[in-house]
Amino acid sequence: MGARAMSLDAVVGRFAPSALRKAERAPLAPALDAEIRHVDTWSAGRLAYYVDTRATGRPVVLLHAIDAAASSKEVAPLFDALRAERPVYALDLPGFGLSERTDRAYDRELYRAAVRRFLTDVVREPGGADVIALSLSSEFAAAVACEEMSLVHTLVLVSPTGLGREAPGASLVLRAVSHVPHVAEALYRVLATPPSIRWFLKKNFVGAPDPGLVDYAIRTSKEPGAHRAPLAFIAGDLFTEDAFQRLYARLPVPTLVLYDRDPHARFDRLDELAQQNARVEVARVSPTRGLPHFEQLDATLEVVRRFWTQDPW
Numbered sequence: 001m002g003a004r005a006m007s008l009d010a011v012v013g014r015f016a017p018s019a020l021r022k023a024e025r026a027p028l029a030p031a032l033d034a035e036i037r038h039v040d041t042w043s044a045g046r047l048a049y050y051v052d053t054r055a056t057g058r059p060v061v062l063l064h065a066i067d068a069a070a071s072s073k074e075v076a077p078l079f080d081a082l083r084a085e086r087p088v089y090a091l092d093l094p095g096f097g098l099s100e101r102t103d104r105a106y107d108r109e110l111y112r113a114a115v116r117r118f119l120t121d122v123v124r125e126p127g128g129a130d131v132i133a134l135s136l137s138s139e140f141a142a143a144v145a146c147e148e149m150s151l152v153h154t155l156v157l158v159s160p161t162g163l164g165r166e167a168p169g170a171s172l173v174l175r176a177v178s179h180v181p182h183v184a185e186a187l188y189r190v191l192a193t194p195p196s197i198r199w200f201l202k203k204n205f206v207g208a209p210d211p212g213l214v215d216y217a218i219r220t221s222k223e224p225g226a227h228r229a230p231l232a233f234i235a236g237d238l239f240t241e242d243a244f245q246r247l248y249a250r251l252p253v254p255t256l257v258l259y260d261r262d263p264h265a266r267f268d269r270l271d272e273l274a275q276q277n278a279r280v281e282v283a284r285v286s287p288t289r290g291l292p293h294f295e296q297l298d299a300t301l302e303v304v305r306r307f308w309t310q311d312p313w
Helices: 008-019 072-082 108-123 137-147 172-177 183-191 194-202 211-220 228-234 270-276 297-309
Strands: 035-041 045-052 060-063 088-091 129-134 152-158 255-259 280-284
Touching (some): 045 072, 045 108, 060 072, 060 108, 072 088, 072 129, 088 108, 108 137, 129 137, 137 152, 183 228, 255 270, 255 297, 280 297
Parallel strands (some): 060 088, 060 129, 152 255, 255 280
Antiparallel strands (some): 035 045, 045 088
């Protein structure tokens, strides 16, 4: 959730007092009002996903972002809006939401494999699904499309990472401590206090942050093992080096990039991407800060539906 943007000292100084109190935890409720199913994977363990297949048509797969307290709650407006017209799936990625959070190596290959397995063995759509991915998950979806384009019919990338001129990175201190047991968990507890979560989510909204999203982020951050995947993100282990050339410039499927302002991502190379890859379209949904489907749902859906209906593929 942009934790790399603050120094460790600043974060500790701001949030440490409340982090020292013992967290009280209730069982984590579902993020969406939908059927929950599970798929077992070799590399990432048991993954949870939400599904509504009462409508007909090409399935839509929703992938939430990667941050300190991520879950499918981040795609709730899209899921609820689309479920009446298309089959819709929302995957809780490894280490987040209702998916398994056991101690394992969380890296970009793990997430790519999880998305690939989900599309292959769960969605199983001939010709591929229409995938909508948020932020860093755009890199995972793009990687799968580049490797097995038959799994992805179209891509919608919402505020994707990897389009700035400077590569994302983590401070040396954060990178070092994020791999030290106990110290890493203590660091996460500092970063993921309720005040910290509210503060970071506020940066993703033009107005007040969605209260349901804030509440669920606080709840999911208290789950056992909640620190593992976010700390791999903070350490920079989940990003693709030169995602522009290795992923986006090579995309073999029709792709729509939605953007405006984002506190954690830059889009300096968007025009260059559109010129280099004719399959990529760009649309700005304004005013938003990384989660356009919360504050500008109608405008977001209008652009996405127009993109889908011009589908000649």
